[in-house]
Amino acid sequence: MPTELQSRPQPRDGRLARSGAGELAQAGASAAALEGVSRSYRAPARGGLRRRSRGERAVQALGGMSLAVAPGELVAVVGPSGCGKSTLLELMCGLQRPDAGTVACLPAVLMPQRDLLLGWLGALDNAALGVRIAGASRAQARERAGALFAELGLDGFQRARPHELSGGMRQRVAFARTLLSGKPLLCLDEPFGALDAITRAQMQDWLAAVLARERRTVVLVTHDVEEAALLADRVLVLSPRPGRVLAEIPVQTPRPRARTAPAVLEARRRALAELGMGATA
Ligand SMILES: Nc1ncnc2c1ncn2[C@@H]1O[C@H](COP(=O)(O)OP(=O)(O)OP(=O)(O)O)[C@@H](O)[C@H]1O
Ligand SMILES: [Mg+2]
Numbered sequence: 412m413p414t415e416l417q418s419r420p421q422p423r424d425g426r427l428a429r430s431g432a433g434e435l436a437q438a439g440a441s442a443a444a445l446e447g448v449s450r451s452y453r454a455p456a457r458g459g460l461r462r463r464s465r466g467e468r469a470v471q472a473l474g475g476m477s478l479a480v481a482p483g484e485l486v487a488v489v490g491p492s493g494c495g496k497s498t499l500l501e502l503m504c505g506l507q508r509p510d511a512g513t514v515a516c517l518p519a520v521l522m523p524q525r526d527l528l529l530g531w532l533g534a535l536d537n538a539a540l541g542v543r544i545a546g547a548s549r550a551q552a553r554e555r556a557g558a559l560f561a562e563l564g565l566d567g568f569q570r571a572r573p574h575e576l577s578g579g580m581r582q583r584v585a586f587a588r589t590l591l592s593g594k595p596l597l598c599l600d601e602p603f604g605a606l607d608a609i610t611r612a613q614m615q616d617w618l619a620a621v622l623a624r625e626r627r628t629v630v631l632v633t634h635d636v637e638e639a640a641l642l643a644d645r646v647l648v649l650s651p652r653p654g655r656v657l658a659e660i661p662v663q664t665p666r667p668r669a670r671t672a673p674a675v676l677e678a679r680r681r682a683l684a685e686l687g688m689g690a691t692a
Contacts (some may be wrong), residue, residue: 442596442628443480443503443519448473448512449653450498472498474653476512482595485622485629487639489682490649490657496632497524499654500598503630517628519596524604526585528573534584535560535569541592559587562617564610579606583614590621597629604634611635615642619666636686640678641668648685658685 451471472495480486488496501507502514504521520541528537536543538559539552547555560566563583573581582605589597602618603611615638622629633639639646646660660681664674683689 440481441479441515442482442484443478443516443630444513445479445499445502445509445515446477446513448476448502448509448514450495450502450507450509471653473502473509474655476655478647478656480596480628480630482517482628483626484644485631485642487631487633487643487646488649489633489636489639489646489686490654491651491686492634494649494652495654496649497600500600500630500632503596503598517596518594519598520589520592520594522585522589522597522599522602524600526573526581528581528584530573533570533572534565534576534580537573538584538587538591541588545593555591556587559590563587564613579610582606586614595626595628597627599629599631601632601634603638611638616667618642619668623666636679636682637670637675639682640675641670642666643678646678646682648682658682660685 449471450473451469453467454470456466456468476495476499478486488499490496498507500521502509503516504519505514505516506521508514528534529540532540535553535556536549539547539549539556542552542555543549557569560569563586565580565583565587568576568580571580573584576584582602586599586602589599589602603614606614618629619642621627631639631642636646640660640662643662646662647656648658648660649655650657658681660678662674662678664672668675680689
């Protein structure tokens with residue numbers, strides 16, 4: 412399958428990274444603003460595995476996607492598999508460019524759906540990678556990462572290689588690395604997807620606590636509608652491919668929240684209804 416990922420350097424000083432045509436009047440006030448964004452990929456034509464020259468078809472991941480995220484806001488994105496959620500985050504992080512429309516975001520870091528830890532580094536050095544790349548010494552980077560390890564339940568595993576960690580532990584190391592990047596916009600792609608229910612609940616509480624003490628903007632892609640309602644200021648429900656925003660559901664109650672809080676239950680119910688799963692809510 413052809414990939415069209417492109418690296419694009421991000422400004423480090425809080426200036427907006429822009430792509431596409433035109434300027435967004437609104438972008439200055441937003442941590443992220445997308446306007447009319449479309450993105451297609453080339454993929455082998457259906458049945459293309461059997462014969463050599465079947466050609467290509469376009470798969471439109473996103474079509475006419477518009478959204479704005481305010482500084483300090485936590486926006487959750489839910490939608491059917493394949494509707495362009497990962498594509499959306501890659502656009503926000505400047506790893507892809509839109510075919511049409513504009514993307515304007517503060518410097519952003521992506522926590523990808525797969526953890527992408529480096530197999531030859533220990534857990535602490537994997538977590539500290541972004542700090543090292545930003546120019547810190549190894550000792551400084553390890554000290555900053557080490558402070559997060561206890562909080563994340565990773566104490567004692569600082570030197571473990573990724574293959575010696577459980578799936579949930581790898582995910583937490585990747586999360587630490589994302590957080591330590593220091594970028595103002597965190598794009599988290601199913602960060603708790605691989606975790607068991609108990610660890611996931613702990614990590615959700617921890618994320619809420621971190622966001623209460625640090626002013627970060629978060630775009631959280633999740634398949635877990637309850638998680639979205641529990642953590643987000645606003646839940647965006649995307650349509651099937653090509654993805655665009657079908658519904659915006661505000662969750663107007665302070666964090667930390669109980670799973671049984673009326674506002675959480677109502678947001679969950681509305682999101683499930685928008686996804687056509689109302690009967691199972
Ligand atoms: N590099 C690529 N090359 C070709 N097609 C791609 C590429 N990346 C994504 N796609 C296609 O674009 C569509 C959207 O993919 P994307 O990964 O953004 O969806 P998603 O909403 O994150 O899905 P999931 O919930 O399963 O993670 C899919 O049909 C996928 O096959
Ligand atoms: Mg995805």
